[in-house]
Amino acid sequence: MGIIAGIASGLLGVGGGFIMVPLQFFLLTSLGVDSSLALMVSFGTSLAIIIPTSISGAYKHNKELKNILKPGIILGIFGIFGGFLGGFLASYAPTRILQIFFGIVLIIIAINMFLNKKTGKTKPKIKFNILSAALIGVSVGLLSGLLGIGGGVFIVTILSVILGFSMIESIGISSVFISLAAVGGVSSYIITGLGVNTLPYSLGYVSLVNFFVIILFSIPCAYLGANLSHKLPERRLQEIFAILLVILAIKMII
Template identity: 60%
Template sequence: MFKIIFTSTYIIYLIITGIIVGLASGLLGIGGGFIMVPLQFFALKSLGVSDDLAFKMSLGTSLACIIPTAISGAYTHNKKSHKDILKPGIMLGMFGIIGGFFGGWVSSIVPSDILKLIFSGLLIIISINMLIEKNEKDKAIITFNIFTYILIGLLVGFLAGLLGIGGGAFIIPILTILFGYKMVEAIGISTIFIPFSSIGGTISYIIAGYGINTFPYSIGYVNLMNFILIIIFSIPMAHFGAKISYKINEKELKILFAMFLIIIALKMSSILPF
């Protein structure tokens, strides 16, 4: 049984995490898991939690936090967007729930080091493509139908659950490169998709951690204290970030997102220490 003393430093650490994650979620259409997972991991380690448990709880709690945070950003994007982003976001999300569930299940039982290296390489390729892409009218290479909804929803949802992230790092490049969406439209669709994929992954981590002596105030691998402290600040910041995204031009958004992808790639390949 854990005997934990929650310090003021620990609480402030989580509040700062919520602010950063919320802003990134609304602005870039991401879940913010790549920020929450390492920050929660180090916070839990500072309380004496073992590496394995701290990592699994960071993944599960991050996915739970992503749900309300992304919904806040999605609400603002849907109001401001001049294009229908609700239908593709929901359709992709319906299959993202399934993919997220299986991704979370696989992550809880199988080491993912090799997969992380593959994904990090893929993200670097995508980011380079976005940086060198000419600023022309975007043209769709493929269009949405039931097959593409199922394939992309399942695939991105699986990756989201596997890595404890919302999936925006994968779905936004797919929407801009293959489907011809403008960056801000892709971000809007991503914020609608992310809560669905995160629901599936969260359920997996709750089930996987059920009955295990995890951590005080936890349901499976989801810690309720971390969850509440983070979302109190991430929800309003996601709304603010979504509003800002419509004031930044297309080129600046692409550069910002490409830099974000490179950071994720380096983090996933363990080149960055945070």
């Protein structure tokens, strides 16, 4: 999980949550953990892992692209608030509905990636300013906390399709954004899980065992993935992104 999520994080500007959530969920349920608890632990632990993993990728992207830090931080500050709210809402949402919703959203994003053949900068449909950053940051942060993912799968699409950034710029900005947005989400999963009988060696809904084992591999692999992203054609990045989303979406829904 750490290797796959780390490479995906650096390569595609995602936290790797869309990989870690379903894989942790399937692992925990196969070990006999109740599905509701398994999903909450998967969400909370995934967000905790995303923070150091995405920082590793963002560090490499920032060395290559000098214009990603400011927009990433602005979006990320608003994302913290959305992530915190989303994490609280997740503890009250039905498990099966979350799984189906998660899968449907990923399929929609994947279709958009396949159909969007444009690379490089495009004409922005809306201007990037504090108002648009607040709206996008809070909304994506909320989905991040609700679904236990960094929000990169959403923010990369918004940045490249709506705000006019190139794919590689979107990936870099996303890496900065998700390292901040995940902080809000993981905080709420820790708080809401404190009074619950979760797994051994856990902090709320965050499994410390999963966390430390996975980041041993995800942090260095995120740096390698970010390095690779600057060597691949942008269209190829879009196709890889979309294929991964479809596979995981189908798995979550069924």
